[in-house]
Amino acid sequence: MAGSVTAEEQKFCLKEVLDTFKLCLTENKEVYLEHYVAGWRGLVKFLNSLGSIFGFISKDAVNKIQILVTYLNGENGSQYVTVQSMVKYELDNELVDITRRGSHPESGCRTLLRLHRALRWLELFLERLRTSSEDSKTSVMCAEAYNESLAKHHPWVIRKAAGMAFCVLPGRPAFFEVMNVSPPEQVVPMLGEAIPLISEVYQVTEGLYAQHNLLDLP
Ligand SMILES: CCCCCCCCCCCCC/C=C/[C@@H](O)[C@H](COP(=O)(O)O)NC(=O)CCCCCCCCCCCCCCC
Numbered sequence: 001m002a003g004s005v006t007a008e009e010q011k012f013c014l015k016e017v018l019d020t021f022k023l024c025l026t027e028n029k030e031v032y033l034e035h036y037v038a039g040w041r042g043l044v045k046f047l048n049s050l051g052s053i054f055g056f057i058s059k060d061a062v063n064k065i066q067i068l069v070t071y072l073n074g075e076n077g078s079q080y081v082t083v084q085s086m087v088k089y090e091l092d093n094e095l096v097d098i099t100r101r102g103s104h105p106e107s108g109c110r111t112l113l114r115l116h117r118a119l120r121w122l123e124l125f126l127e128r129l130r131t132s133s134e135d136s137k138t139s140v141m142c143a144e145a146y147n148e149s150l151a152k153h154h155p156w157v158i159r160k161a162a163g164m165a166f167c168v169l170p171g172r173p174a175f176f177e178v179m180n181v182s183p184p185e186q187v188v189p190m191l192g193e194a195i196p197l198i199s200e201v202y203q204v205t206e207g208l209y210a211q212h213n214l215l216d217l218p
Pocket residue numbers: 014043044046047056057060061114115117118121142146150158162169179218
């Protein structure tokens with residue numbers, strides 16, 4: 001039934017995100033945009049299942065995913081197959097605002113950079129989650145990971161709103177439940193598998209952006 005398929009699609013599952021990140025890297029370590037974006041879609045599902053207080057975060061993520069998907073499906077879609085080809089294409093064709101926002105406020109490069117920075121948050125957060133004890137607070141782990149990564153790119157209001165949202169994160173047991181891993185004892189080993197994959201995708205992208213001086217795109 002169409003209805004139940006949709007419900008299933010809406011449900012987050014850690015395994016699925018893991019599988020998507022596995023598909024992200026090509027043989028010569030380029031990052032497939034399609035799978036990168038699919039990974040983010042999966043993560044947004046997770047965020048949505050935590051409640052509407054996270055709506056402002058998932059809305060921004062969805063918006064950025066959508067920008068990238070539009071390029072992927074657009075007439076120049078073949079230039080957007082990997083992050084490497086996207087960077088080359090957009091730079092060669094002067095489609096990126098380099099120093100201040102101008103005629104290309106939604107380039108693929110600057111849009112992906114926002115998600116890329118968030119991927120670092122994810123890596124730090126999942127690593128804390130993996131090594132945490134049963135009574136650890138997800139809100140603290142989340143805030144620490146945020147302060148070490150995304151926070152330095154966000155203005156005060158966003159940091160404030162994010163900090164408030166973190167406070168209502170469910171505790172570690174409920175959090176693990178939302179991940180939909182069975183048996184739940186599998187969460188920690190599964191995180192152990194996921195984190196190096198996410199980390200590698202992050203490192204490859206970071207290296208590419210550094211090489212082209214794109215880490216501060218407005
Ligand atoms: C589990 C708790 C989730 C907490 C999420 C932590 C990240 C907090 C980010 C707060 C972003 C607030 C929204 C607005 C952001 C934008 O201003 C800002 C800059 O964009 P602009 O240059 O176009 O203006 N945008 C961004 O930095 C991109 C943020 C994207 C955040 C995506 C977060 C997805 C979280 C997925 C959670 C998955 C947990 C998985 C556990 C198994």
